[in-house]
Amino acid sequence: MKVTLITVVFNCQEFIEQCILSVIGQDYPSLEYIVIDGRSTDNTSNIIQRYADQIDYYLSELDHGMYDALNKGIAAATGDLIGVLNADDYLVDQSIISQLVQLLISNNADAVYGNLNYVKRTDNNVVKRKWRSNSFNRKDFERGWMPAHPTLFIRKNFFKTYGGYALHLGTAADYELILRMLYRYRLNAVFLDKLVLHMRTGGMSNKNYKSLLSAAINDYRAMVSNDIPMPVLALIFKKVRKISQFI
Numbered sequence: 001m002k003v004t005l006i007t008v009v010f011n012c013q014e015f016i017e018q019c020i021l022s023v024i025g026q027d028y029p030s031l032e033y034i035v036i037d038g039r040s041t042d043n044t045s046n047i048i049q050r051y052a053d054q055i056d057y058y059l060s061e062l063d064h065g066m067y068d069a070l071n072k073g074i075a076a077a078t079g080d081l082i083g084v085l086n087a088d089d090y091l092v093d094q095s096i097i098s099q100l101v102q103l104l105i106s107n108n109a110d111a112v113y114g115n116l117n118y119v120k121r122t123d124n125n126v127v128k129r130k131w132r133s134n135s136f137n138r139k140d141f142e143r144g145w146m147p148a149h150p151t152l153f154i155r156k157n158f159f160k161t162y163g164g165y166a167l168h169l170g171t172a173a174d175y176e177l178i179l180r181m182l183y184r185y186r187l188n189a190v191f192l193d194k195l196v197l198h199m200r201t202g203g204m205s206n207k208n209y210k211s212l213l214s215a216a217i218n219d220y221r222a223m224v225s226n227d228i229p230m231p232v233l234a235l236i237f238k239k240v241r242k243i244s245q246f247i
Contacts, residue, residue, distance in 0.1 A: 001101055002030045003153070004079030008069035009048075009087035010038035015200065017047050022090035022197075024054045028097040032056045032079045036069040044087075067165035067173040074156075074164050083153035088121075088200045096196055100153055103192050111154040111181065111189035113147040114196035118245070121200045128201055129245040135191045141183040142228055144237030149174040151196040152189075154181060171211070172218030179226040 005023055009016055023033050035048055037060040045060060052058065057076050063069045074082060081101065085091065096114075104112040115133055120126035131148045162185055165173040181187045216235065223231035 001081060001105060002032060002079040003028060003081045003083065003097055003101060004032040004034060004073075004077035004156070005083050005085055005097070006034045006036065006070060006073035006077065007085050007087055008036045008038070008066055008073065009040065009044055010066075011040045011042045011044060012087040013040075013043040013047060015088040015090075016044050017050075018090045019085060019087050020048070020051050020055075022092075023085060024051060025094050026091065026097045027094045028101065030079075031097060032077065034073045034076055035059075036063070036073045037061075038063045038065075038069060064167060067167055071164040071167075074159050077156060080156055081153050082156050082159065084150060085197065086150060086199065088202075089150060089197050091197050092195050096194070099194060100192055100196070103190055104153070107188075107190045109190040110158060110187035111152060112192060113152040113189060114192040114194050116148045116151050116196055117198050118201050119198045121202045124198055124200065131245050133191060136182075136189075138183060138186065141179060142230070142234055144234050144239070144241050146175060146178055146238070147182075147189070147191075148196075148199075149178060150199055152178065154187070158185070158187060166222075169218045169222055171215050172222045175219055176222035176225065179222055179228065183228070184226045 007019055033055050034057040035055050037045055039060050039062050059072060070084060100112045113133060116131045117127045118129035120128055133147050136145060158181060162180055166176050169176050182189055220231055220235050223234055228234050
């Protein structure tokens, strides 16, 4: 099985190298790596060029944000299974893709996901939150559950059938895609109970109170568009669930 991993980036010179190294260091033999740069103005592109011979597809052009860039990466992907690795995140060990694929194949599944740690942006040795997931049933989504999006790998044919990221939903585009794939269309997703990656704090949806409110509104819209019953209650549960990540 060929796996495509997509990194989208804009002005991330501090962390992009660690991200790239965590991908090209994987022991999985059939791994396609795609990097989509929104035409960075810092040293990001120069760092990427150091690894040009180990990156299968590289595009640098203006885009309409992270999810537009991800859709470009999906369109270019030739793998059977697609995952996303943010430019300031990194895979925790060289065998993680192999483990994810082995579990997916052994269960004849449509998708696979795992766990992640949120680490301090300026010191990745400091773990701020732990997102420990679990196997799920469909009703869990109605109680605000979701897998960690950066750990989720989905077979490419489902992107062709059900579409990519919905740009009009802002930072909730990944949540909406998860609901659409796993809840609305009932893809069979299996859980690898292993730490998959480290994710640095400081994401787009957590910058200030205005962005938090916008994220909540878009989460609600994502729920409504995918027929989650009692979306207000589900939204409350979704926020409450995050508390356990700090314990």
